[in-house]
Every structure is written in structure tokens, then in C-alpha cells.
Amino acid sequence: MSRLTLAGCFDPDGERFGIPTYPWRYAPDDLATRRQLRIRGLRPGGQDIAAQILRPRRRREPLTAYLYRVDLARPVRPMTPARWAALAKANAARRRCPECGQDAGYVIPPTLGACVTCAYPEE
Numbered sequence: 001m002s003r004l005t006l007a008g009c010f011d012p013d014g015e016r017f018g019i020p021t022y023p024w025r026y027a028p029d030d031l032a033t034r035r036q037l038r039i040r041g042l043r044p045g046g047q048d049i050a051a052q053i054l055r056p057r058r059r060r061e062p063l064t065a066y067l068y069r070v071d072l073a074r075p076v077r078p079m080t081p082a083r084w085a086a087l088a089k090a091n092a093a094r095r096r097c098p099e100c101g102q103d104a105g106y107v108i109p110p111t112l113g114a115c116v117t118c119a120y121p122e123e
């Protein structure tokens with residue numbers, strides 16, 4: 001492959017790359033990467049990759065990022081009672097002191113490895 005220039009990455013009809021391709025930072029606003037969707041609280045939601053963006057690099061393959069259509073994106077899975085329960089359980093485990101088995105009411109500091117009462121029994 002000959003050296004890819006920024007302009008060479010511009011292929012909105014996918015004639016050269018097979019799918020619509022834009023240079024880095026020149027993608028249309030209605031397309032977004034998975035990370036960009038996530039910032040807006042969205043996920044691709046099972047849709048196919050709509051386009052890609054390419055960033056030419058010296059002597060290496062170009063960096064590639066896949067783009068999804070924002071209008072087809074779905075909201076990130078909402079929290080269900082089961083997911084809240086799992087989260088609460090995980091947090092409760094982090095508050096439980098391994099020495100006395102009590103819920104300390106705060107996350108056990110990893111540096112102490114126990115609740116403050118157990119870590120400093122004489123105070």
C-alpha cells in the first residue's frame with residue numbers, strides 16, 4: 001500500500017476502502033465512535049459499523065476507528081433492580097471488616113486491611 005495521506009483517507013462513498021472512510025477528525029457529526037457514544041450515554045445497540053476514520057502514521061498501518069450512526073444508537077442499559085442489588089452487595093463486601101466481620105460503614109482502606117477499630121485496638 002502506498003503511503004496514505006490525510007486526503008487519501010477521504011472516501012465517503014467507500015469506493016477505495018469498501019466502507020465510507022474519513023480522515024481523522026473529519027467525520028460527519030451524525031457518526032460517532034463507540035467511546036463518543038458512551039460519553040453521550042449511548043451504545044451502538046447492535047448496528048453494523050457505518051464508517052471508519054483513518055489516521056495515517058509514518059511507516060505503519062494507519063490507526064483505524066469505527067464509527068456508528070448516532071441516530072441508530074441506543075441508551076446504555078438502564079440499571080435494573082438486579083443490577084442495583086449486585087452493586088450494593090459488592091459495596092457492602094468492601095465495607096465489611098475481615099477481622100471483626102462488622103460493616104464498618106465505610107470502605108475498608110486497603111492499606112489497613114481492617115476497620116479502624118481493629119487496626120488500632122488501643123485507641
Ligand SMILES: [Zn+2]
Nearest residue numbers: 097100115118
Ligand atoms: Zn474490624
